[in-house]
Amino acid sequence: MNYTFQFGVLADYGPYLAGGLWYAWWTSFPSIIFTTILGVLLAAMSMSQRWLLRGVSVVFVDLFRTLPVVVLLIWIHYVMPILTGFSFSPTVSSVIALSLNGAALACEAFRGGLEAIPSTQAQAAQSLGFSRWQVMRYITLPQAFFATLPSLTNVHITVIKNVTVTVLIAVPEVMFRAQELTVQFFRPLEFYTGAAFLYVGLIWGYALIMRTLERLQKWQPI
Amino acid sequence: MATNLMPVAKADADPVLIRIRDVHKSYGAVNVLNGISIDVAKGEVLVLCGPSGCGKSTLLRCINGLETIRSGSIAVDGRQVEGATPDLLQQIRLSTGFVFQNFNLFPHMTTIENITIAPTKIKGLSKREANEEARRLLEQVGMADKAQSYPFELSGGQRQRVAIARALAMKPSLMLFDEPTSALDPEMREEVLHVIRRVHQEHNMTMIVVTHEIGFAKSVASRAMLLDKGQIVEEAPAREFFEHPVEERTRKFLRAIMND
Ligand SMILES: Nc1ncnc2c1ncn2[C@@H]1O[C@H](COP(=O)(O)OP(=O)(O)OP(=O)(O)O)[C@@H](O)[C@H]1O
Numbered sequence: 016m017n018y019t020f021q022f023g024v025l026a027d028y029g030p031y032l033a034g035g036l037w038y039a040w041w042t043s044f045p046s047i048i049f050t051t052i053l054g055v056l057l058a059a060m061s062m063s064q065r066w067l068l069r070g071v072s073v074v075f076v077d078l079f080r081t082l083p084v085v086v087l088l089i090w091i092h093y094v095m096p097i098l099t100g101f102s103f104s105p106t107v108s109s110v111i112a113l114s115l116n117g118a119a120l121a122c123e124a125f126r127g128g129l130e131a132i133p134s135t136q137a138q139a140a141q142s143l144g145f146s147r148w149q150v151m152r153y154i155t156l157p158q159a160f161f162a163t164l165p166s167l168t169n170v171h172i173t174v175i176k177n178v179t180v181t182v183l184i185a186v187p188e189v190m191f192r193a194q195e196l197t198v199q200f201f202r203p204l205e206f207y208t209g210a211a212f213l214y215v216g217l218i219w220g221y222a223l224i225m226r227t228l229e230r231l232q233k234w235q236p237i
Numbered sequence: 238m239a240t241n242l243m244p245v246a247k248a249d250a251d252p253v254l255i256r257i258r259d260v261h262k263s264y265g266a267v268n269v270l271n272g273i274s275i276d277v278a279k280g281e282v283l284v285l286c287g288p289s290g291c292g293k294s295t296l297l298r299c300i301n302g303l304e305t306i307r308s309g310s311i312a313v314d315g316r317q318v319e320g321a322t323p324d325l326l327q328q329i330r331l332s333t334g335f336v337f338q339n340f341n342l343f344p345h346m347t348t349i350e351n352i353t354i355a356p357t358k359i360k361g362l363s364k365r366e367a368n369e370e371a372r373r374l375l376e377q378v379g380m381a382d383k384a385q386s387y388p389f390e391l392s393g394g395q396r397q398r399v400a401i402a403r404a405l406a407m408k409p410s411l412m413l414f415d416e417p418t419s420a421l422d423p424e425m426r427e428e429v430l431h432v433i434r435r436v437h438q439e440h441n442m443t444m445i446v447v448t449h450e451i452g453f454a455k456s457v458a459s460r461a462m463l464l465d466k467g468q469i470v471e472e473a474p475a476r477e478f479f480e481h482p483v484e485e486r487t488r489k490f491l492r493a494i495m496n497d
């Protein structure tokens with residue numbers, strides 16, 4: 016190996032590279048929010064008594080967890096405008112793609128959490144006069160939420176990692192900037208290593224926040 | 238005089254609160270209830286006993302509309318349970334308190350939240366009203382000092398007393414108890430039975446109690462009944478039922494539970 020490392024370039028261009036985190040965060044954060052809300056909704060639908068709601072949930076999950084994110088992203092950003100005449104900015108396209116994919120994963124996580132709640136909980140609530148929807152809202156979902164937090168964190172981390180594919184449609188996040196700088200200075204190793212550290216840092220930070228959230232649970236299952 | 242023109246409510250004229258007629262219930266191919274007919278009068282305490290799997294819990298769940306029956310009819314306070322619309326079913330459940338063998342408290346809520354969630358979310362009581370009422374009930378079941386505890390911090394007997402308070406908070410006219418003490422250690426049973434006894438005395442509450450506590454049954458129940466294989470084997474005034482059972486099946490069953 017006769018490559019000489021020159022991490023000095025990072026001193027000059029590191030801040031520009033790190034600036035990509037801003038875009039990475041503003042692509043992943045809305046996606047995480049939509050992923051979670053959509054995921055809860057889809058999980059609740061999958062447990063509905065109405066076959067139509069269950070059907071929509073199943074089709075959605077099966078479609079979006081099978082579609083590779085790259086295909087989905089390209090389709091939304093380049094194909095959909097041709098079909099509909101309607102186009103989004105790269106960031107919006109990315110958020111949509113990451114959210115659809117993430118929601119399918121989050122739905123499965125929430126469904127696992129919901130199914131783990133004993134049916135006697137719903138029975139007790141129904142006997143007090145709660146409707147099926149209220150049982151979900153006040154009894155099963157809040158319990159399932161905390162049970163699901165660790166796997167939900169995994170889903171969110173997947174969403175953050177998926178941000179790197181938005182390089183394909185030129186969202187100026189870290190990977191895009193690393194590529195840009197590499198082309199300019201021919202220092203792939205330094206810039207891509209820098210990008211790796213930045214993403215690891217972002218994800219560790221996020222996981223730390225989620226672990227704090229887990230500690231907010233004051234109750235224990237019985 | 239105007240007084241003799243006071244209308245007499247029809248519901249008051251009918252002394253029967255629960256009317257069960259020829260109820261059949263099956264899970265798939267398994268017949269669990271095979272033609273049950275029971276009348277329970279207002280203010281009456283009916284004790285149900287029977288071997289494990291004979292259908293006691295299933296019967297209580299049917300009365301609460303938590304299960305659908307295959308045939309027959311169940312009416313609570315003149316309201317038909319089978320085929321009830323969601324609204325009617327809710328009314329029936331609001332007038333019925335259900336206490337479970339395993340308490341089924343909501344683990345993510347404190348004692349007081351367990352008790353106030355239904356009155357606030359379903360009856361629309363303000364938080365303050367609901368809290369006041371809950372504190373009164375907690376006093377009544379001897380749990381006032383545990384209002385802010387979570388269920389995992391309570392003993393079995395304490396959990397069951399909270400569960401009873403939770404049911405009472407909806408001001409039901411009827412209580413269903415499904416083996417309220419069988420998951421408890423012997424020392425904790427008495428505290429729960431004591432609470433049930435007081436609920437009956439103070440509210441003259443109509444109750445169906447599934448229990449194998451003979452002492453409790455003799456002192457509180459007006460009638461007792463043995464269920465076996467989804468059928469009523471014997472039915473008699475409580476004292477007579479436990480002291481002079483007629484059926485051989487009942488004698489055998491009572492011998493078995495006394496040897497426990
Ligand atoms: N959800 C269900 N699905 C299928 N079978 C059931 C279900 N619930 C109860 N059973 C069956 O119905 C029968 C009666 O059950 P049930 O719980 O009413 O009995 P039990 O008299 O309350 O017994 P125990 O004293 O053990 O509580 C049992 O054979 C049981 O296996």
Ligand SMILES: [Mg+2]
Pocket residue numbers: 293294295415416
């Ligand atoms: Mg039972």
